[in-house]
Amino acid sequence: xxxxxxxxxxxxxxxxxxxxxxxxxxxxxxxxxxxxxxxxxxxxxxxxxxxxxxxxxxxxxxxxxxxxxxxxxxxxxxxxxxxxxxxxxxxxxxxxxxxxxxxxxxxxxxxxxxxxxxxxxxxxxxxxxxxxxxxxxxxxxxxxxxxxxxxxxxxxxxxxxxxxxxxxxxxxxxxxxxxxxxxxxxxxxxxxxxxxxxxxxxxxxxxxxxxxxxxxxxxxxxxxxxxxxxxxxxxxxxxxxxxxxxxxxxxxxxxxxxxxxxxxxxxxxxxxxxxxxxxxxxxxxxxxxxxxxxxxxxxxxxxxxxxxxxxxxxxxxxxxxxxxxxxxxxxxxxxxxxxxxxxxxxxxxxxxxxxxxxxxxxxxxxxxxxxxxxxxxxxxxxxxxxx
Numbered sequence: 001x002x003x004x005x006x007x008x009x010x011x012x013x014x015x016x017x018x019x020x021x022x023x024x025x026x027x028x029x030x031x032x033x034x035x036x037x038x039x040x041x042x043x044x045x046x047x048x049x050x051x052x053x054x055x056x057x058x059x060x061x062x063x064x065x066x067x068x069x070x071x072x073x074x075x076x077x078x079x080x081x082x083x084x085x086x087x088x089x090x091x092x093x094x095x096x097x098x099x100x101x102x103x104x105x106x107x108x109x110x111x112x113x114x115x116x117x118x119x120x121x122x123x124x125x126x127x128x129x130x131x132x133x134x135x136x137x138x139x140x141x142x143x144x145x146x147x148x149x150x151x152x153x154x155x156x157x158x159x160x161x162x163x164x165x166x167x168x169x170x171x172x173x174x175x176x177x178x179x180x181x182x183x184x185x186x187x188x189x190x191x192x193x194x195x196x197x198x199x200x201x202x203x204x205x206x207x208x209x210x211x212x213x214x215x216x217x218x219x220x221x222x223x224x225x226x227x228x229x230x231x232x233x234x235x236x237x238x239x240x241x242x243x244x245x246x247x248x249x250x251x252x253x254x255x256x257x258x259x260x261x262x263x264x265x266x267x268x269x270x271x272x273x274x275x276x277x278x279x280x281x282x283x284x285x286x287x288x289x290x291x292x293x294x295x296x297x298x299x300x301x302x303x304x305x306x307x308x309x310x311x312x313x314x315x316x317x318x319x320x321x322x323x324x325x326x327x328x329x330x331x332x333x334x335x336x337x338x339x340x341x342x343x344x345x346x347x348x349x350x351x352x353x354x355x356x357x358x359x360x361x362x363x364x365x366x367x368x369x370x371x372x373x374x375x376x377x378x379x380x381x382x383x384x385x386x387x
Contacts, residue, residue: 001209004258010148011172012249016238018176019052019138025172026053026136030086033079035060035099040090040140043182049090049138049174058082063091066274066281067098069116069156072105076115079106079133089137089170092191093144096137097152100168103132119154119161132167138174141183142245143191143282145198145252147173153271159363160271175249177241188231188244189337190282195248196224196333197285201264202257204293204303205370210260217256218310220247225311225333232337265368266292269379272359279346286334287341291386293327295378299371343387353383 013021026032032053038061040046050057060075078084079102089099105115110128121129137147146152150168153160180188203217224247230240250256269292270284279287293300301323308314308326317325331341340346357376360366368374 001259002261006254006258008148008169008253008255010170010253012148012175013172014175014246015242016176016178019049019174022049022136022138022172022174023053026055026086026088028055031056031058031082031084032086032088033058033060033075033082033084033102034088034090035063035075035102036090036095037061037063045140045179045182046090048179049088055086058084063089063095063098065094066153066155066160067094067101069101069119069154072098072101072154073115075102076105085133087133087135089135090140092139092141092187093146093153096135096139096144096146096170097154099135099137100146100150100152100170101154101163103135104129104163104165104168106133107131116156119156119163121163121165126165129165129167132165134171135168136172136174137170138176138179139245139249140179141187141191142175142180142241142248143194145195145249147175148249148253151252155275158275159359160275161363162271173249175245177238177245180241180245181236183235185232185235186338188235189339190280191248192224192228192231192244192337193286193334193339194282195244195251196221197266197282197289198251199224199247199256200289200307200330201266202260202262204300204307205261205263206300207302207306208260213256213258213260214306214310216250218307220251220256221311223247228333228337261370263368263370265374265379265382268365268368269356269360269382272356272363272365276355276359277346277348277352283339286331286339287343287386288382290327290331290334290341292382293330295381295385296369296374297323299369343383348387350384350387353380353387356383 032055089096199220227240227243266289273284304323308322312329314322
């Protein structure tokens with residue numbers, strides 16, 4: 001097992017009515033900026049959440065998918081002018097990511113006037129980040145795990161850029177499955193896929209004697225598969241939704257990735273596809289990951305074989321046959337969610353590969369994978385296999 005340093009300070013308030021406990025973790029005298037997408041207010045979720053606190057509240061309803069730097073800077077100025085000292089994000093991953101950026105950008109002196117520089121921070125120990133405004137989150141879409149991790153993805157022009165900082169962990173997160181009952185089936189499908197892929201990217205690498213991590217990741221993936229159809233067909237099935245929410249959170253809170261190699265190449269390539277073609281985040285990933293596994297089958301053979309046997313119960317055939325069957329089963333699972341598994345399903349062809357490679361090169365995404373050897377030649381093969 002690889003050496004690691006694991007800490008996660010986020011408090012989880014889980015279950016129906018959990019938002020009632022929020023007031024215990026927001027200072028009584030705090031001025032709260034509430035960030036959300038306007039749809040949250042229209043369906044009544046925002047009123048339910050705000051009824052549980054008595055703080056002075058300023059609303060900011062401009063957060064949308066792939067939160068934009070320019071919009072977030074409007075919120076940063078409100079924080080500075082109104083002396084906001086707590087941020088509450090009500091929504092999914094984009095809202096939570098936006099809140100994290102606002103929290104980091106508002107008062108770190110090294111970045112005032114140059115806030116876009118924060119988008120180029122990936123080391124968890126960057127000394128220029130010295131503080132943040134506390135953030136609480138109320139999850140309305142189980143997918144990204146942003147409610148319990150220090151990461152965010154922000155759009156800046158045509159680029160989608162990831163940031164990480166130990167100051168970006170939420171102080172607390174409310175996970176109330178009933179807040180997700182009104183979600184469209186397509187969003188639930190995307191959340192299921194995103195959560196599954198987060199887990200798989202930290203698992204399908206190479207053996208590292210992380211037995212607890214492996215078994216936990218396998219449990220998350222098997223559970224997601226078990227509850228997927230109930231989540232799609234029975235939107236108010238509390239237990240199914242509760243299990244999905246907890247799996248989504250545990251998939252990317254650092255636990256299963258500690259002490260083992262991880263491979264987020266699917267996400268890195270997917271970010272470029274989303275920014276270039278407009279294919280949403282999770283739908284891009286379900287196309288790329290099986291293609292990556294097929295192209296990199298030799299490098300990932302041991303873990304793909306383990307994945308076949310432990311996640312899909314595939315025990316017959318040669319090793320190659322079992323691996324191929326597992327990749328096929330993964331694609332079948334994604335299709336059972338109503339998701340497309342080829343770029344050609346969206347009308348893209350091989351001529352569309354080069355622009356993606358150009359963006360990967362621009363963003364220095366030329367040494368990806370668990371071993372750092374996935375260069376543009378590999379990326380080209382993966383994208384072509386995904387067509």
